[in-house]
Amino acid sequence: MSEVRIAAEPRTEFGKGAARRTRRAGKVPAVLYGHGTDPVHITLPGHELMLALKTQNVLLTIEVDGKDAELALPKDVQRDPIKGFIEHVDLLAVKRGEKVTVEIPVNVVGDVIAGGLVAQETVQLSVEAEATHIPTAVDVSIDGLEIGTQVHASSLALPAGVTLVTDPETLILQINDASVSAGDTEGEAAEATTEVPTEAEAAEAAAE
Numbered sequence: 001m002s003e004v005r006i007a008a009e010p011r012t013e014f015g016k017g018a019a020r021r022t023r024r025a026g027k028v029p030a031v032l033y034g035h036g037t038d039p040v041h042i043t044l045p046g047h048e049l050m051l052a053l054k055t056q057n058v059l060l061t062i063e064v065d066g067k068d069a070e071l072a073l074p075k076d077v078q079r080d081p082i083k084g085f086i087e088h089v090d091l092l093a094v095k096r097g098e099k100v101t102v103e104i105p106v107n108v109v110g111d112v113i114a115g116g117l118v119a120q121e122t123v124q125l126s127v128e129a130e131a132t133h134i135p136t137a138v139d140v141s142i143d144g145l146e147i148g149t150q151v152h153a154s155s156l157a158l159p160a161g162v163t164l165v166t167d168p169e170t171l172i173l174q175i176n177d178a179s180v181s182a183g184d185t186e187g188e189a190a191e192a193t194t195e196v197p198t199e200a201e202a203a204e205a206a207a208e
Contacts, residue, residue, distance in 0.1 A: 003132070004052040005061040005069075011041040019088070028086050032062060032072055034093035040064075050086060053077060057102050057134045060091065073100065073131065094131035101128050101165055104135055106156075106172060110143035117178040118142055125153060126165040135159050140172055150174045 011022070011029060019029050027043040042064060052058050053074060062070045072091035079086055094100055103124045112118050125138060138156055145151075154168035 002052075002055040002136075003059040003061065004048075004055075005063060006044060006048050006052060008042040008044050008062050008064045010064060011043050014041070023085070023087070028089060030089040030091055032070060032091045032093055034072075035095075037093075040070075044089065046086065049089065053086070053089075056105065056136070059094075059132060059134070062091065071095065071131065073102070096130075096132050098131045099128050100131045100134070101126060102134055103127075105137045107137045107139045108142060108173065109139045110141040112142050112175065113144070113146060115178050116145070116147050117176045118173055119176050120173040121171045122153070122166075122173070125156070127158065128163040128165055129159075130161060133159075133161060135162055142173070142175065145175050147175050147177050 008030070009027075013021070022029050022043050023046070026046045028046050028049050030042050030044050031039045032042060033039040042062070044062075052060060057073060060072045060074070062072050064070075071094050073094055074089055075092045076090035077086060078088040092100075103126055106120070106123055106125055108118060108120055127135070127138075129135065135158070138158060140151055140156060151172045151174070152168065153164060153166050153170040153172055156164070156172065158164060
């Protein structure tokens with residue numbers, strides 16, 4: 001997994017006005033909490049944070065002057081709904097060897113059988129793993145899977161030390177018959193193009 005060191009500064013001003021001033025200075029308000037301690041309010045450099053958060057479940061080493069570095073995972077990232085910039089981040093303090101529950105992506109690898117069509121139903125899995133050994137993703141190979149095959153969460157190969165939290169019966173993907181799927185699509189298209197009578201035509205038909 002990815003681990004990024006990032007310098008933080010204590011935050012002493014609060015409220016919307018203070019938050020706007022912080023963001024105008026290119027920084028992001030954040031709060032670090034966990035392990036039963038009081039929340040620590042900090043600011044983080046906006047550009048470095050944005051780059052770090054491009055990696056899902058990135059492990060951050062938060063360094064504040066005069067204090068021991070803290071390991072943390074991003075738990076809640078608030079973004080501007082229009083411009084997309086980061087407005088605030090909640091960070092969960094963790095320790096090496098500690099177990100955490102996180103979401104990881106499911107990657108489909110390999111080539112589907114001739115005439116088959118992959119229908120992926122689940123794109124994220126919930127797993128428990130050590131905070132410093134969170135897998136970046138779990139791969140599911142479709143090589144050689146016959147049409148009609150279903151893959152459930154229970155059959156995925158997770159790395160050592162990682163435990164499945166998602167319901168084992170959750171459907172991850174299935175291999176459909178491409179010709180049947182194509183026929184369904186054509187039928188839906190034909191229905192969509194069926195001519196609908198205008199109000200005048202409907203009234204005329206009713207009068208007859």
